Amino acid sequence: MERTLSIHSIIAGAPVAGSGEEISAVAAFDGAPLEPAYRATSPEEFERAASAAADAFDVYRATDHETRAAFLERIADAIEARGAEITERGVVETGLPAARLENERGRTTGQLRLFAAVLREGSWAGARIDRALPDRAPAPRPDLRRRLVPLGPVAVFGASNFPLAFSTAGGDTASALAAGCPVIVKAHQGHPGVASLIGDAIAEAVEASGLPGGVFSQVFGSGRDIGQRLVADPRIGAVGFTGSRAGGLSLVRTAQQRPVPIPVYAEMSSINPVVVLPAAVEADGGAIAAGYVDSLTLGSGQFCTNPGILVVPRSAAGDELLGRVAELVRGRTGQTMLTPGIHSAFREGVDARRSADTAIVGEGAPGEGPHAPAPIVFEADAASFGDALADEVFGAAGLVLRYDSAEQLHGLVAGLEGQLTATVFAAEADHEVARGLLPVLERRVGRILFNGWPTGVEVTWTMVHGGPFPATSDSRSTSVGAAAIERFLRPVAYQNVPAGLLPEVVRDDNPWGVPQRVDGGIVLP
Structure with missing residues (x-):
């Protein structure tokens, strides 16, 4: 199906033309303006996106792992359905050859499907159970259970050098959605047409999955303006960024100066000896x-x-x-x-x-x-x-x-x-x-x-794409691979909570079928 390209924001799952400053997309080859022009997201439109993400959080975080896995797979399918259009526009906007963009599209859909597999495997939930020991001396031990829960809406910044794999539907977005976090993407201004096409694919999958529109929004504008506003907004719970050291550190400063600071997972600079x-x-x-x-x-x-x-x-x-x-x-x-x-x-x-x-x-x-x-x-x-x-x-x-x-x-x-x-x-x-x-x-x-070369990062269960500062702002994390989901989760313990009120992943009957660590030993479903 051929579509007419329209560069637009997506506010709570719906396309919005934008009413901010008019900005021209440009061709990488010579800097010539490209049609159509687009407009930055206005403060009012941003407010709607942030409010919708906050409203969607509790609904989305409560979805089961199969619902979220199927959602990620629908995004991958929708991107593949737009493959020719994405490549055609990407060649003009980025100067990258068609073969490179097609390979990157495969990596992008592949990592979405990897996180679907991560969800179904279940260890991401971090389920742990220490059963009560009422007869222990000198003091009884209570029933203790622990799981990982999502942080909240995540702001994702699209990268210049990977218009697909590190941008609108890239690894930050895929891992945050897998964790149960709504996402607001700040699209990169170097490839707004590609961002719009990918954003439409995600919005289509949101609707097809019966999820609240606030699960996904995409905004346009400068990093100094809308990017800083995103990180400063109290409804945002974490940030994923790939780009320059100056840009990453600017976001880190904003995040740390908030009344309630939040983590910024910024991949910044590296000379890879x-x-x-x-x-x-x-x-x-x-x-x-x-x-x-x-x-x-x-x-x-x-x-x-x-x-x-x-x-x-x-x-x-x-x-x-x-x-x-x-x-x-x-x-x-x-x-x-x-x-x-x-x-x-x-x-x-x-x-x-x-x-x-x-x-x-x-x-x-x-x-x-x-x-x-x-x-x-x-x-x-x-x-x-x-x-x-x-x-x-x-x-x-x-x-x-x-x-x-x-x-x-x-x-x-x-x-x-x-x-x-x-x-x-x-x-x-x-x-x-x-x-x-x-x-x-x-x-x-x-x-x-x-005895190999660092260019080429496999998207696997084992990969680490991170490192000590200034390669990243948090050396404990990775932005590529299955472990990337851990950035957007935090632990919660439950002590003596009645069985009927426990979350599914830490119940004795284990209805989600996730691996559990029970009294120190791994119990597989």
């Missing part, structure tokens, strides 16, 4: 060089797991690796970046690297159009690595650091800020050095890879 150990360079330096350039330039480098620094020993084999990197980078052509603003920030980051104590290893060619900069790789000594080189450059700009000894490498890694990932390339002869690095890396990153 790749450490190459000496025997690995000797064994496979050419393949490592090729993999590095592929990972660095994938998607114009616009991934939060882009390998920002490559750490290579100062040796003849290391020199050969660097020469191969130079050769490969010179053969690469730039790709259109997501927005003119992102391209401008990339140029500023590259200029700062040029001004620092670096040398250029290799530089490719600009691509077609004004926003497709050439990929570039710099080199510096590990001893000179500091604040001037530690900032993330969002795009295909790499930095190779040369080290002289295992001790210098250890010191470099220990001095890094918190990161989403770290990669180690190690042959068997490197394992003793790698063993010493692992505890240091565990303190610095959320995901440790061996």
Whole structure:
């Protein structure tokens, strides 16, 4: 079914044209205005969305796990039904190729279905039972039961670099809805048409599931305006954000200054170091060089797991690796970046690297159009690595650091800020050095890879996509994978509550069929 694109807010499940400031969508290729224009959500429309989310919370949180699982699956089906339109508009708004958008759509629907499976499996409920011990001496033990309950309506901020998987129906939205939290999405201004199409899919699923309209809303406007209003609103119980460090920290400050502070789960910046150990360079330096350039330039480098620094020993084999990197980078052509603003920030980051104590290893060619900069790789000594080189450059700009000894490498890694990932390339002869690095890396990153590349995040039960500050604002969480649901839940204990009043997941007859920890032991349904 072909639909006419209309860029609109969704207020309590219904499309609303918006009555705020008029804003033009723009083409990523050249910044040209796109039709249709759209309007920011007005304060009155925002108030309706927030009020509806608060009203819907108790109704939605009381739904059973099967109702919510089927709802998530309906969202996935509705997105797939709009697949061609989403891809067509996404190519224009983001500059991403159709194949990338189609793959991302599959990831988006896949994670919605993963959370449906999480709900049906049941351990998300955190059901625990300690039965009463009335004859215990010197004092009886009461009957104690515990479960996890949703925090409240969640504000989700769409990401620029993943218009599907980290935006309107992305992992934050999917995990919050799975937890039983209504969601208000602040759509990213870089892809408003895609956001509207996805928002319509969610609203359709809300209606088909018989849920209150306030379970989902989507608003448009600037982060400084409607984004800050969202986080400050007392009806919002938590925030999910993917974006810049400055943007994330601004939301954290707002959330902490509220009369009742709330958690902000912000994924912010990461340079994702790749450490190459000496025997690995000797064994496979050419393949490592090729993999590095592929990972660095994938998607114009616009991934939060882009390998920002490559750490290579100062040796003849290391020199050969660097020469191969130079050769490969010179053969690469730039790709259109997501927005003119992102391209401008990339140029500023590259200029700062040029001004620092670096040398250029290799530089490719600009691509077609004004926003497709050439990929570039710099080199510096590990001893000179500091604040001037530690900032993330969002795009295909790499930095190779040369080290002289295992001790210098250890010191470099220990001095890094918190990161989403770290990669180690190690042959068997490197394992003793790698063993010493692992505890240091565990303190610095959320995901440790061996002999692979960080770009590409599997959506699974095990994945961790998080890390110590400033990679994220809360190192205890992940924004990808089954455990992401835990961000939007909190524990409640029930002491001596009559059996007929207990929540289903902690009743003895266990009508939802969830795993329970009873008197310390796991009892499976």
